Amino acid sequence: MAIIGVSATSTRSGNEFFDKVRGYGFEGRVYAVGRNGGTVAGEPIYPSVKDLPEVPDLVFGAVGMQATPQAMTEAAAAWVKVGIVFTAGFAEMSDDGARIQQDMVARCNELGMRVVGPNCMGVFSTGSRMNLTDVERLEPGRIGFVSQSGNIALTRSCRPIGCAKRTPVAPSLASWANRSPPR
Secondary structure (H helix, E strand, O other), rough: OOEEEEOOOOHHHHHHHHHHHHOOOOOOEEEEEEOOOOOOEEEEOOOOOOOHOOOOOEEEEEEOOOOOOHHHHHHOOOOOEEEEOOOOOOOOOOOHHHHHHHHEEEEEEEHHHHHHHHOOOOOEEEOOOEEEOOOOOOOOOOOEEEEHHHHHHHHEEEEEEOOOEEEEEEEEEOOOOOOHHHH
16 A cells, blocks of 8 residues: 655654554555655655555545645556545535546546545554554454445444543444445
């Protein structure tokens, strides 16, 4: 997988997700992608998905709304099959945002890439130890959960722990945010 939006000089959300997916124990290769390059946690930051040494199965986009369509389209053109768009500011914000979102998703789909999001809460799979959400602690469960609303999905797939923390009890989750369910 590749995390788009990683920086060598800041603690951007891309860096947080890069650290989280590696720290949670994901056993696959995780690449950092950020337009300025550099290194993070001893790993190279590639300027673009097309510069990676191999094609990842999925990309997770944590860049601004203006940069997201180009980043996702470049990933699709590099034969990435799944793109997760964490970024907000599309259809939920304006008619222009809806048009940009529709164009981005259509172009990615034409190139063979499915898109989860934009403005999604991410995905997780306890079986593969992949955590691309804001949930800190993941525990295996017995059912998967797919929801249009990431907040509902996380609320319904989690059990309360103490007063402020929730621990997922579903082994996997996906929310698709600003779109109808994928066909």
